[in-house]
Amino acid sequence: MVLKKEPRLISQNISKVLPPNIALLQNLGFSQIDIATFFQRYPRCLLRNPVCLQRVVHQAEEIFHIPRGSRMFLHGIAALVPLHESTLEKKLDIYRSFGWSHSDICTMVRKPPSCLTSSEAKIRITLKFFMNELGYEPSNLASHKLLLKHSLKKRIMPRNEIFKFLKKTS
Incomplete structure (x- = not known):
C-alpha cells in the first residue's frame, strides 16, 4: 500500500x-x-x-x-512538507491581504492543516466570495475552516443561491 x-x-x-x-x-x-x-x-x-x-x-x-x-x-x-517556503509565504500573504491576523491564520491551520494545501487561486477566490460577497469576518472563517475546503461551484454557491431564494420568498 x-x-x-x-x-x-x-x-x-x-x-x-x-x-x-x-x-x-x-x-x-x-x-x-x-x-x-x-x-x-x-x-x-x-x-x-x-x-x-x-x-x-x-x-x-x-x-x-x-x-x-x-x-x-x-x-x-x-x-x-510539500510546500516550499516561498509558496507558503504567498499563501499566507493572500490571507493577510484579506485582513487575516496571524492569530486567525493559526486558528485556521490548527484544524485542519490541510487548508494550506489549496492552490493560491482557490484561496483567493474562496476568500473573495466569503468575505466580499457574503461578509464573513476572518475570525468566523478561521473557526469554520472547512468552508474554505469545499468546492465553491459544486457546493457553496448552489447552497447560497438556495438560501437567497428562500430569503426572498419568505
Whole structure:
C-alpha cells in the first residue's frame, strides 16, 4: 500500500533519510505506532531531507502553534512538507491581504492543516466570495475552516443561491 502512494521508495536511498526522520519524531514524543501510521498515510513526509523535516516541525510548532500533543500535529507536518517556503509565504500573504491576523491564520491551520494545501487561486477566490460577497469576518472563517475546503461551484454557491431564494420568498 505504501508503495502505491510513494513509488520512489524503490529507487530512493531511504537508509539516509528514514532513520533520522524517525528519530526526530520519536524525540518529539511520538510512538512507533504513531510514526508507522503516519508513514502509511504520508510516506513522502518521512522521505524528505531531515533538515527539511526539522524546518517543517519548527513551522508547525513555532509559527502555527500546533500543539505537539495534538492529533493535528502530524497532519500539519504532512500539509507543510510539500510546500516550499516561498509558496507558503504567498499563501499566507493572500490571507493577510484579506485582513487575516496571524492569530486567525493559526486558528485556521490548527484544524485542519490541510487548508494550506489549496492552490493560491482557490484561496483567493474562496476568500473573495466569503468575505466580499457574503461578509464573513476572518475570525468566523478561521473557526469554520472547512468552508474554505469545499468546492465553491459544486457546493457553496448552489447552497447560497438556495438560501437567497428562500430569503426572498419568505
